[in-house]
Amino acid sequence: MKLTRRIPVTAPGQAIDLLVQACPELSKGRLKDAMNKGAVQLVQGKQHKRLRRAQSEVSSGAVLELHYDEDILQRKAPEPVLLADERSYSVWFKPAGLLSQGNEWGDHLALLRQVEQHFTNQRPVFLLHRLDREASGLVLIAHHKTMAATLSQLIQQQRISKTYRITVLGKVLPALLQQGEISLPLDGKACCTRFNFAAELQNPPRTVLDVALISGRKHQIRRHFAAVGHPVMGDPQYGQGNQDAAGLALQAVRLAFELPGKGLREYAVPATLLR
Template structure:
């Protein structure tokens, strides 16, 4: 069942009672679960937030947006893993199947929500993203100042981000010698550098080490699909690249230097979390 409905509050009361009256096809139990998982947005003027508590009071003039999808709300995945806590920022392992952040349909399977629950009262800001099907290192900030600093480093290409990617087929010698794809995406310049780690002729796969220079949406997946070497397990781009083990894309290394500091922060995904060793 999938329901998307905006409700204007006419009379003050409790959120779950209003929702139950306006959406009778959902029980209060289902509504409470949906609210807890972030599927209800409350708005008052310019204010907006996810309304999680069923007993939250709402006032006349408030707006409630319910986006209910029982398939999405029932999904589960492995938990994220906190790999490094530097107090003002932290580094996490995002498992496949987990969103980087929530959307209008909920946030129970997002790293941001998971980190909020694990870290208590600390603020959480997303610095970059990984596709839902991908796994690997993801960086979060815990203050507006640090979020701005890290975002600027990312935008100025002063963060070294490395990935391992399993693609279909054997890359030509000419493509390997060039070692870079600069095809524009969405009309914007972007660059993906790569080198061969191993070719598996029996499976007709190639494992690549990737350095991402820019950060366009689905850049790695789109670039290699355009070259005729789609990422294995990618449900969106490429052909004949099905893989029951999932998307063959993992963020494995991250390094950067904060302004005014000598220390270089360098993180590698632990071997036990790596897909390809």
């Protein structure tokens, strides 16, 4: 079952009672589960926030929004791995299949929510950058606003070095390897992907590359390599002949940055988690 409800609140009451009244096709238990998994939002003016407590009091003039998808709510998320807890921020390994953050249909399948729960909601969480759902690798999460601002500024200034390991279809010819970059505009904007040779695989022929993004357009690595005839293996959206039962061969494997007053910080995916 999949449904959406927008419920204007005309008289104050408990959230669960208002939802039960507006959604008779769903049991109270299912509605509570949807709330717990982030599928209910409270809208007050321009503010949207997830409403998880069934007994939350809702004021007149507010709006409850329910986005219920039984299939999504029944899914179980793969678990992320905490690689470093630096108190003001943490570094996580996001497995393939896990969203970076939730959407209107809930957030129980998202890294950000799982990090909140890991710290038993005792720390704020700020997502600083994203990985595609199909991709895996390192993600930085800040735990207070000052650190979030500091790390966000480093990202904007391209002072956080990110290395991605990909496996692409076919043998990349020496001329392209020597060129070492793809500078094709995407969405009408200039962008550049730089790469180095890492290994060559056979049966079928594939090439492993280490990649650095000089810009950050949507799906930039995947789109660039598909455009030059070497789509990323396992990519469900870009390229042909690159199917791979192991999934998308794109992993964020290294982060490095100078943290003001604290020096160089480097993080890498451990060998046990490398694709």
